[in-house]
Amino acid sequence: MTPERRDAILAFLALADRLKHTLRAAQTGGRRENSAEHAWHVALIAATLAEEVAPRPDLAEVLAMIAIHDVVEIEAGDTFAFDDAGLLTQMGRERAAADRIFGLLPADVGRRLRESWEAFEAQETPEARFAMGCDRLQGFLQQVECGAPAWKAIGLTKARSLVRMQPAIDLGPPFAPMIVALYERAMAEGLLRP
Numbered sequence: 001m002t003p004e005r006r007d008a009i010l011a012f013l014a015l016a017d018r019l020k021h022t023l024r025a026a027q028t029g030g031r032r033e034n035s036a037e038h039a040w041h042v043a044l045i046a047a048t049l050a051e052e053v054a055p056r057p058d059l060a061e062v063l064a065m066i067a068i069h070d071v072v073e074i075e076a077g078d079t080f081a082f083d084d085a086g087l088l089t090q091m092g093r094e095r096a097a098a099d100r101i102f103g104l105l106p107a108d109v110g111r112r113l114r115e116s117w118e119a120f121e122a123q124e125t126p127e128a129r130f131a132m133g134c135d136r137l138q139g140f141l142q143q144v145e146c147g148a149p150a151w152k153a154i155g156l157t158k159a160r161s162l163v164r165m166q167p168a169i170d171l172g173p174p175f176a177p178m179i180v181a182l183y184e185r186a187m188a189e190g191l192l193r194p
Contacts, residue, residue, distance in 0.1 A: 025080040025150035026142040045134040052174040065120040072097040136168035148191035
């Protein structure tokens with residue numbers, strides 16, 4: 001490894017550590033969850049559920065996507081799933097952040113990580129869809145577990161929530177039964193409006 005390659009990778013990894021300071025709408029332990037905690041939990045869900053789907057996804061590819069999928073939020077910020085104004089500019093902000101962040105790396109590494117990020121965004125492979133299902137399940141579970149203050153603040157309805165969750169439900173088992181059970185709990189606890 002050349003000193004230039006070493007320094008570029010170290011600079012990227014130091015920047016990536018800032019994901020620990022990117023806050024999300026969900027709470028954990030009475031404070032807002034950060035994007036690094038979210039990514040860890042999504043990875044844990046993937047490791048737990050990988051053998052529950054057929055055909056089984058390439059877990060290494062899934063975990064790489066999960067590790068990289070929110071790195072752009074270091075610069076673009078996390079966009080709450082129901083922030084209509086933020087969603088209008090999300091992709092542009094994230095693509096600009098991806099250009100800069102992945103551009104810090106040696107070209108081959110930056111290209112590989114960028115391709116993983118773009119694969120997650122495109123949702124065209126079984127691995128990307130499985131990773132998305134894990135991502136959506138984690139966000140939904142986290143809101144239910146913390147009492148959904150972000151949902152309550154906007155008066156989120158079940159119908160509006162389903163627009164976001166339907167792609168994960170459509171994956172079938174194990175996502176559909178788990179999400180349905182979480183919906184039942186959310187409705188019983190008054191976390192979503194009917």
